Amino acid sequence: MLQSSAYLAAEKKVAIAAVLTASRLCQSVFKTLVSSETVLKGDKSPVTVADFAAQSLVNRALQRHFPNDAIVGEEDAADLHADPALRDRVLALVNANSGEAAVTGQEMCNFIDLGSSAGGSVGRFWTLDPIDGTKGFLRGEQYAVCLALIVDGKVELGVLGCPNLPVDLSKPDGERGSLFVATRNGGAYQRSFSSEILHKIHTTNADKASNTKFCESVEAGHSSQSDAANVAGLLGITQQSIRMDSQCKYGILSRGDAGIYLRLPVSDTYEEKIWDHAGGSLIVEESGGVVTDIEGMPLDFGVGRTLKNNKGVVAAGKLIHTEVMEAVNYLLE
Ligand SMILES: Nc1ncnc2c1ncn2[C@@H]1O[C@H](COP(=O)(O)OS(=O)(=O)O)[C@@H](OP(=O)(O)O)[C@H]1O
Ligand SMILES: [Mg+2]
Numbered sequence: 001m002l003q004s005s006a007y008l009a010a011e012k013k014v015a016i017a018a019v020l021t022a023s024r025l026c027q028s029v030f031k032t033l034v035s036s037e038t039v040l041k042g043d044k045s046p047v048t049v050a051d052f053a054a055q056s057l058v059n060r061a062l063q064r065h066f067p068n069d070a071i072v073g074e075e076d077a078a079d080l081h082a083d084p085a086l087r088d089r090v091l092a093l094v095n096a097n098s099g100e101a102a103v104t105g106q107e108m109c110n111f112i113d114l115g116s117s118a119g120g121s122v123g124r125f126w127t128l129d130p131i132d133g134t135k136g137f138l139r140g141e142q143y144a145v146c147l148a149l150i151v152d153g154k155v156e157l158g159v160l161g162c163p164n165l166p167v168d169l170s171k172p173d174g175e176r177g178s179l180f181v182a183t184r185n186g187g188a189y190q191r192s193f194s195s196e197i198l199h200k201i202h203t204t205n206a207d208k209a210s211n212t213k214f215c216e217s218v219e220a221g222h223s224s225q226s227d228a229a230n231v232a233g234l235l236g237i238t239q240q241s242i243r244m245d246s247q248c249k250y251g252i253l254s255r256g257d258a259g260i261y262l263r264l265p266v267s268d269t270y271e272e273k274i275w276d277h278a279g280g281s282l283i284v285e286e287s288g289g290v291v292t293d294i295e296g297m298p299l300d301f302g303v304g305r306t307l308k309n310n311k312g313v314v315a316a317g318k319l320i321h322t323e324v325m326e327a328v329n330y331l332l333e
């Protein structure tokens, strides 16, 4: 049943505004970023001053408008407590970009650490990836500010801000800055950063996988590109894959630029993080697509900070998802 447009209207408004503010902060940081402003986390992945600042800004907005909601955010402030110079640089960014009263370093760290919730299957919580695709951000390529609201284990609202994504992929030199938004049973929409007008979007209506392109991670360590090439070969796909960092992949799938998103595990032990998939998966479903893991199971967002019940992701237009799953099953069993 179609939801009324009033469903989660306040949450949607706050989430879009927060994602746009954080996205614009990332755009301005990119112009001035120096290598000393990036630190490597325990798992050797990068985090920049922009990731911390964006998480602080979004969490502050969520706390002000929805003080009872928990937040599951990717980052925490431990690195900032350990490095006062880094903390001061992030603080300057936060205070220059929030458009609100200045906060102290401690207050900013407290906002970041609001993201430490455990998630789970009961009640409401937000999940935030302040910069998804940090490596793409550092390369000047694709990244996304990703925010979603999860209620009783189900994603009900998703917003993706994609600062470098062309509004129309066939016009790579045209306007950049695409925002995607969906509410459950309310459809999926795109707008540019510069205009509030929402356009309804749809996944591909192709009924044969061979008539589509697939997209996958840039980093071979995040998704097996060799397995994906074999799946594509079996499906008779001849067009080159679109390699793109971040949940922008869910965005281009939602508007039909790609027909399939393959995220095929490279490791038996890695658990996908909920903030890497929550918003994008709802946006794909609401634009008419199907999202499962490599065994055909729905993604389970109600079991904590990770998708520990799932392995990988296979997302595609409704008419080709079964065909894609047959190829994935055949090759990965
Ligand atoms: N081993 C492994 N397997 C799968 N995924 C992993 C792995 N390690 C990291 N990550 C997460 O991948 C997030 C980046 O998204 P993508 O992999 O889609 O993009 S890309 O790899 O940067 O092209 C990236 O998100 P950010 O850290 O927010 O950039 C990680 O959470
Ligand atoms: Mg990261």
Ligand SMILES: [Mg+2]
Residues within 6 Å of the ligand: 129, 131, 132, 133, 275, 276
């Ligand atoms: Mg991420």
Ligand SMILES: [Mg+2]
Residues within 6 Å of the ligand: 051, 074, 129, 130, 131, 132, 133, 134
């Ligand atoms: Mg991130």
